[in-house]
Amino acid sequence: MPVMNRLFLLARLVFSILPLFAISLPGARAEGIFRLGVAPHTSARVIVGMYQPLRLHLEKTLATPVEIVTAPDFTEFARRAVAQEYDLAITTSHQARLLQTDAHYAPLLTYLADFRAVALVAGNSPIKAPADLRRGKVLGLSQTSLVTLWGQHWLKNNGLAGVAVEYVSASDSVAHLLLAGEAAAGFMSLANYQQLAPAIQPQLRFLAIGEPMAGRVYVLNRRRIVTRDRIDAALWAFAETPEGKHYFEKFKLDGYRKLKAKELEAMDPYAAEVRQLLNPTGK
DSSP: OOHHHHHHHHHHHHHHHHHHHHHHOOSSOOTTOEEEEEOOSSOHHHHHHHHHHHHHHHHHHHTSOEEEEOOSSHHHHHHHHHTTOOSEEEEOHHHHHHHHHHHOOEEEEEESSOBOEEEEEETTOSOOSGGGGTTSEEEESOTTOHHHHHHHHHHHHTTOTTSEEEEOSOHHHHHHHHHTTSOSEEEEEHHHHHTSOTTTGGGEEEEEEOOOBOOOEEEEOGGGGGGHHHHHHHHHHHHTSHHHHHHHHHTTOOOEEOOOTTTTGGGHHHHHHHHHHHOTTOO
16 A cells, blocks of 8 residues: 555544544643533444534634533533533533532523433333332443433332442443343433334333423533623524534434523432532532
8 A cells, every 4th residue: 555545544543533532531621622511321422423513513603623522421421510621511401400500500502302211121021010120120321310310219209219220331231231131121311212223122111201301401611601692692503504403303302492490490309419429528
């Protein structure tokens, strides 16, 4: 292979993996780069693909480099967000409330589609009712994810507080482990269930579907507050682009909407549990 061709292929490889370093490495912020933090509701690679159209739009509209970053799990994402590592965070409503009250992020908007947590079992599972889980293991996404906290409340409300909950990294992992017989049930969002492979969805069955809650919320870091109107306008403008409309349609999000009065305040009990997990000593 000619030397120039080898150099070209090497350059392509380097630039293709650079976003993954941004995804996985915490630490000092690169000066002049706008950091779009996305809660790890799925794998880092999928998150990069999902939010690439928004990243490109913001980069063009704000005339500044934008990078997508996430964290290994919801707990670490919350910890990094509280430490002011993100300029704009896209996270579940209970974490958005925590960032609003404890780290002075400003809520901007959420999605039109309702957010619902669900409890799933394998389609051929003998489990028909919550009581059938008494001797089983249940899967969640992390201790501070909204679907896991909802699931633990659901277990407690059904007299199953003693059932073991094991945490895994992503919703597709929950699905595969259920189908492999590694757990009795699993918690995920309805939206993530809908994003599972078409061959996987029919093999799962709903055991419970939660009430609607605010979906992922966009919250702006206080250091960017002087540009709030500009960033807010950029997000609404994205919703009108072909790329934005395709994003909403593909992921069944329906579009953006403003938050309702006291909508995030309703998440205070869940936010308090995240706060306790982040700071168990209360200091």
